[in-house]
Amino acid sequence: MDLIFSDVYDGDLIDRGVLHNYEYDFSFGENDNDFELKIPLSGTRLAEGQVVYLNDTEYGGIVDAIKVDTQNSMLIYTGRTWHGIIEGKTLYPRKGEAYFTVEGEANEVLAELMERMN
Numbered sequence: 001m002d003l004i005f006s007d008v009y010d011g012d013l014i015d016r017g018v019l020h021n022y023e024y025d026f027s028f029g030e031n032d033n034d035f036e037l038k039i040p041l042s043g044t045r046l047a048e049g050q051v052v053y054l055n056d057t058e059y060g061g062i063v064d065a066i067k068v069d070t071q072n073s074m075l076i077y078t079g080r081t082w083h084g085i086i087e088g089k090t091l092y093p094r095k096g097e098a099y100f101t102v103e104g105e106a107n108e109v110l111a112e113l114m115e116r117m118n
Contacts, residue, residue, distance in 0.1 A: 006051045019044055026059050033084030035061050037077040046077055058106045082110050
């Protein structure tokens, strides 16, 4: 499965490429809604604020921090998953509506929620 990295401009994702030779751990649950991504120092470089996601899944998030593991020659990216970004947020219905509902493909729904939360 392709792990895509993207930039975010005005609420839109701009895909920049596909990562190769990586290890990742996406955690979900009551206390864990974060990820860790390891890429060799010789691999693609990401920046804080960039987004990574597995296409056609709900797995992805935003890079919040970058560490260098010189002993193992790895870059370690950590951040919040989509669940972690949404966690603790309250989304209210639009003015004049009684309920807030979403439907559709997971990536589209998550993009809509992210846009509503700026």
